[in-house]
Amino acid sequence: MERNFRHLFPALSLLLIILLSFFIITSSSSSDEEWAIISRFQQYLQINTAQPNPDYAQSTSFILSLAKTLTLESETLEFAPGKPLVLLKWPGKEPTLPSVLLNSHTDVVPSEALKWAHPPFGAHIDDDGKIYARGSQDMKCVGMQYLEAIRRLKSSGFQPIRTVYLSFVPDEEIGGHGGVESFVASEKFGEMDVGIVLDEGLASTDEKYRVFYAERCPWWLVIRAVGAPGHGSKLYDNSAMENLMKSIESVRRFRAAQFDMVKAGLKAEGEVISVNMAFLKAGTPSPTGFVMNLQPSEAEAGFDIRVPPNADEESLEKRIAEEWAPSSRNMTFEFKQKGSVHDMFGKRALTATDSSNPWWALLEEAVRKANGRINKPEIFPASTDSRYFRQQGIPAIGFSPMANTPILLHDHNEFLSKEEYLKGITMYESIIGAYASYVGPAGGETLKDEL
Ligand SMILES: [Zn+2]
Structure with missing residues (x-):
């Protein structure tokens, strides 16, 4: 017995070394990947796109450079001088099906830098992983999460059936007139045949994500x-x-x-x-x-x-x-x-959250599959660009995957933790995968009559 064991020692040690080095290699490559993801987010946050003078030239070239690494088609539209809208396209195998549009705005609100613990455009990461920057919640996180999710889907070999568009739009924070309001009225937007839009939501302080199906319209x-x-x-x-x-x-x-x-x-x-x-x-x-x-x-x-729309x-x-x-x-x-609580067809400008809207069920299921939980759908208390899409009769869901996070949009010391940011990418990977694969009936276009 004793002799048998001794014989096994060299073999066992070799096995241990192999296992250990395999573990080290895999864990270091996954942390390399995580580092790259976070550093891309930081780079976007470091571009000063604060109103009233957003550096759209720099944000545009940054987004276009990322699109290139992902081999997405890209074009830059300009509905108002100096206010570029970057449109990216991942063509689907069935271009006749209505497309999926992932919208995010590139501008942010101004900040009082002296009242911040870290500079608003520094994207400083503190010891417990909080990334501080104007736009970390509203909504540069979402724009980058869309791209990171697509990066993962592409590397897994996924091919969309529906075409997926990404719009990086200007001027949401000052009313969206030179951005989405003009975009939805353009010929280009009509050609895109958008069936569903995903846009921004709000952070939630507990573990359930918040989702928005409508918003209140302002009367001043x-x-x-x-x-x-x-x-x-x-x-x-x-x-x-x-x-x-x-x-x-x-x-x-x-x-x-x-x-x-x-x-x-x-x-x-x-x-x-x-x-x-x-x-x-x-x-x-x-x-x-x-x-x-x-x-x-x-x-x-x-x-x-x-x-409120109702x-x-x-x-x-x-x-x-x-x-x-x-x-x-x-x-x-x-x-x-x-503002009007009705869409251009005279119907209430809200997106259905029942069985009449397949996109809603797909979203719920996709989040659940990615181990996320969502709250009861809500009406967004303020305004977002979603209203322009809903006014066209197009379903739009507001979703910024930030659970366990204080609501700090437009506030001092806006931050998002690394952990929540990374989890959000997993949510979008699941949602975009589900939306781009959906071939069921209705699409979204017939929903307009059912709302
Ligand atoms: Zn926003």
Whole structure:
């Protein structure tokens, strides 16, 4: 027995060495790959594309260089001078099927660099793997995750049946007029025959991803009151200030009732009409501030109102005309912006999240297969470029795979952890694989009639 063991030692040691070196080689090549993925993300984050002067030249050349390494077809469209939209294409085997569009915006909001722990365009990674940068959540992460997912699908030999497009669009943060709004109206967009769009969502603080099927549309309302001026000591009816204050009180009560539903857990943030005062303008200026013994003849207030797609627009308009700015109180109103809750076909601009929409089921299943979990679908509380796609009657789903992450878009110290970023790539690999392989009925185009 003893002799037999001794004979085995050299063989066993050799086996151990082989196994160990195999382990070292594989783990170092996977960490090399991870390093390359993170460093590509950092490079994109380091390009200063902050409004109002985004460096689109650099972001464009960076995206085009990545597209080249992935052998994707590319073109640069320009609907407004100096605002390039980079369109990449991975042709499918069945070009007659409606395509899949993966959208992301390249611009970011400005930042107050001095209030950050690390420079907003440094893409610094701290010891626990948090990558700090403006755009790390909104939404350079998603743009790069699409490309990394495609890189993996390509290296696994996957071939799409449907054509997959990627649009890297400018100016989302300033309304998308020179970006997606013009893009969807173009001949090029029509030729692409888009069946489904994926666009941005929000981070979630727990382990379930958030997904968005609609968004609230902005109504920017200015109300004005006029009235007889008078001495500051006099009590009289129908002064401009008095009339405006009655309106503000009425708006405040409406706001509180909407907010109460959110506080009570009866409705989600995106399901109520939000109203917030953006400005108040009144008073007669004096060298030391305002004249104090004078009641002004004009006063106005501005409100940012956000209307969910299932809201009753008519009753809100009636409320504005009759309670918030009634002509009986010498008041007038004007919309600085008034989005529609309907699409161009007169239907509610929302994407179905039931069995009538195969893309929804495919997304749920793909995330589940990649070991992710998703929350109940929500209405996005603010605006994204998705609204332009939905207004064309095209289904659009907002999804930025960032679980266990505080919501820091537009905030100081925006960050995303390496771990969540890498997990998100796995989610997209699964989703893009499922979407590009889908050959079932409807596609998305007949859904427009069913919504
Ligand atoms: Zn965004």
